[in-house]
Amino acid sequence: MLEVQDIHTYYGSSHILFGVSLAVSRGEVVCLLGRNGAGKSTTMRSIMGMTPPRKGTIRFKGSDCTGQKPFRMARLGLGYVPDDRRVFANLTVGENLEIVERGQPGVSRWDKHRIYEFFPALGRIDGRRAGFLSGGEQQMLAIARALMINPEVLLLDEPTEGLAPLIVNSLVEQIARLKESGLTVLLAEQNLKVALELSDRGYVIDNGRIRYEGSIEDLRDNEEVRRKYLLV
Numbered sequence: 607m608l609e610v611q612d613i614h615t616y617y618g619s620s621h622i623l624f625g626v627s628l629a630v631s632r633g634e635v636v637c638l639l640g641r642n643g644a645g646k647s648t649t650m651r652s653i654m655g656m657t658p659p660r661k662g663t664i665r666f667k668g669s670d671c672t673g674q675k676p677f678r679m680a681r682l683g684l685g686y687v688p689d690d691r692r693v694f695a696n697l698t699v700g701e702n703l704e705i706v707e708r709g710q711p712g713v714s715r716w717d718k719h720r721i722y723e724f725f726p727a728l729g730r731i732d733g734r735r736a737g738f739l740s741g742g743e744q745q746m747l748a749i750a751r752a753l754m755i756n757p758e759v760l761l762l763d764e765p766t767e768g769l770a771p772l773i774v775n776s777l778v779e780q781i782a783r784l785k786e787s788g789l790t791v792l793l794a795e796q797n798l799k800v801a802l803e804l805s806d807r808g809y810v811i812d813n814g815r816i817r818y819e820g821s822i823e824d825l826r827d828n829e830e831v832r833r834k835y836l837l838v
Contacts, residue, residue, distance in 0.1 A: 607632045607790050608653070608684075608759050613662030615652045622648045623659065623814045628792075630759065635781075635791040637801035639825075639836060640811040646794035647689055649811065650763045653792075654686045655679050666759070685757030689764040689794075691748040695737030699728055702736055702747055707754045716753040725750055725780070742773035746780070759790045766797050778803060798836055802826055810835050 608630040615623040623645050630636045640646050651657040653664055658673040665671065666682055680686070694702050703718050722729030725746050731739070736747060745765055752760060765781065766774045778800055785791065785804065795801040801808060808825045810818040812835045818825070825831065 607667060608792065609663075609665040610649070610653060611663040611665070613649075613652055613659035613664065615648055615657055615659045617648075617657070621814070623652065625662070626652075626811070626814070626816055627662075628809050628816065628819070630790060630792050632790055633788055634807065635785050635793060635805045637805040637808045637822075638792065638794045638811055639796065639798065639801055639808055640794075641796055641836065644796075644811045644835075645814040646796075646811060647763055648814070650686070650688075650761050650792070650794055653679075654684065654761060680755050680757075683756075683758035685752035685755055685760040687748045687752045687760070687762050687765060689767060691744045693736040693739070693744050693747050693751070696735060698733050698735055699739070699747055700732040702751055703754050706751055715756045718754075721750045721753065724753075724783070742769055742777070745769065745773075745777060749780070757789075759792065760784070761792050761794075763794045764796065765793070766795065766800050774800065796836075798832065 610626060610628045612625045612627055613623055614625060626649055638646050638649060648657060652659050655674045655676045663670055663672050666684060671679060671682065700718065703721060707717065727743065728746055728750055736744065739747065766777060781804055793801060793805060802822055805822050807821055809816055810831060817835050818831045
C-alpha cells in the first residue's frame with residue numbers, strides 16, 4: 607500500500623532524514639518508534655507532501671506520488687492526523703467533520719453517523735466549539751476528521767502525546783478497533799507500550815535514520831535496541 611524508499615528530507619539547509627525507507631502492507635498497523643526529535647514527524651510530513659523529500663521515492667498503491675501536494679495525497683486515500691491535532695478551534699465538532707467529508711453516496715464509508723457510533727463522546731458534544739475541547743476530545747476529533755475523507759491508509763503522528771493515562775487507554779482501544787475494521791495504519795509513537803500493543807511490525811528511527819526493522823515480537827525481545835534508541 608505504502609512504500610518509502612531512501613528519502614532525504616531537509617528543513618531549509620538542515621538535513622533531517624537520511625535515506626529513510628519503510629513499507630506498510632494493506633491491513634497492517636506498522637509503528638515508527640523513536641525519541642523526540644528522532645525524525646518521526648518529518649517522515650510523516652514527507653509522506654503527506656507537507657515537507658517533500660529532496661531525494662528518494664514515495665509510492666502509494668503502486669504509483670509514484672513523491673512531492674504531491676497534501677490535498678492530492680488526501681484525494682488518493684491517505685489520511686493524516688498531525689501531532690498537534692490542528693482542529694478548527696472556532697468551528698463546532700460537527701462542523702469540523704462536515705467540512706472535510708468526502709465519498710460516494712451509497713458506498714460503505716465514514717460519515718457523521720458512523721463517526722458518532724464509533725466515538726460516542728463526540729456525538730454528545732456535536733455543537734461544542736473545538737477550541738473548548740479537552741486534549742483527549744481534540745485527539746478523537748482529529749482522528750475522526752481524518753476518517754471522514756475515507757482513507758485507505760491512516761497516518762497517526764504521536765496520537766497519545768500529552769494525554770492522561772486513562773485517556774491513552776481509551777484511545778488505544780479505539781485505534782485497535784480501527785485495526786480490526788481492516789484500516790491500514792502507520793503509527794508514529796514514542797510510547798513503546800502503546801506501539802507494541804497495537805502494531806504488527808515496527809521500525810525504529812534515530813537521528814533521521816532507520817536503525818531497526820522487524821516484527822513486534824522481535825522488537826519486544828530486543829532489549830539492546832530498546833535501550834539504545836528508545837529509552838529516555
